[in-house]
């Protein structure tokens with residue numbers, strides 16, 4: 001049986017966050033888990049901890065993964081014994097992560113929430129936003145609202161680490177050439193497609209229209225799922241200005257990889273944009 005699902009919001013400045021967040025694509029966490037399971041999560045979590053130690057001289061006690069998806073990193077932190085909270089807009093992602101945490105015998109707090117406005121039961125020390133999910137904040141207003149919400153939910157020594165596209169991605173980089181790859185688990189085979197084209201880049205609205213697709217085979221079943229959505233283009237100077245506008249955070253550093261010795265620069269070794277924000281010491285913690 002072939003099933004086709006597609007959603008094509010209008011390109012350009014009329015895109016709104018709600019219309020443009022690949023919501024249909026993220027309704028299938030079981031596919032996401034297989035297709036995006038290629039990352040070295042253990043090494044990335046090592047880096048995130050090393051980064052916290054670098055700025056704070058100690059380990060964090062509590063970790064929040066924002067826009068967690070299937071929560072690869074949340075799960076790894078929980079397995080290492082940290083108190084973890086994970087948040088996502090998509091109920092299917094949170095239900096899937098709840099099941100995954102249970103099957104690994106670990107506990108975490110899970111929240112279906114919009115990253116532009118959320119309240120945690122208790123402030124956390126380390127917040128994460130990985131794999132360019134921050135770029136689903138399409139407008140300056142959304143970015144500022146999100147930074148303020150995150151800051152409110154951080155403890156006084158809190159750190160917020162973001163993983164964004166490297167700036168060159170918007171100027172002919174690999175984001176503008178959709179990539180195809182195939183991943184399998186058991187009898188589930190997924191051909192995934194992710195990426196934009198030069199035509200999908202709107203330099204005025206600062207949005208990139210990204211095609212996302214899963215072509216799934218499971219035994220004799222087939223399913224094709226295609227969706228277009230938007231990501232915000234963000235350059236370091238603009239991000240710095242928005243952090244300043246939001247208040248509450250100090251921009252500590254930009255790195256070009258999950259590597260404290262790799263600055264964000266134009267070299268090939270610098271291929272993503274890692275941003276470290278720290279909560280201002282004089283910023284009050286939430287009551």
Ligand SMILES: C[S@@+](CC[C@H](N)C(=O)[O-])C[C@H]1O[C@@H](n2cnc3c(N)ncnc32)[C@H](O)[C@@H]1O
Pocket residue numbers: 021026036066067068069070071072087088089090093113114115116129130131132133136
């Ligand atoms: C590319 S996935 C990344 C998941 C995860 N960060 C990772 O590293 O695998 C993007 C996730 O962002 C979530 N998302 C998009 N907009 C959101 C919002 N406004 N608030 C919370 N989550 C959001 C989606 O539901 C999806 O699960």
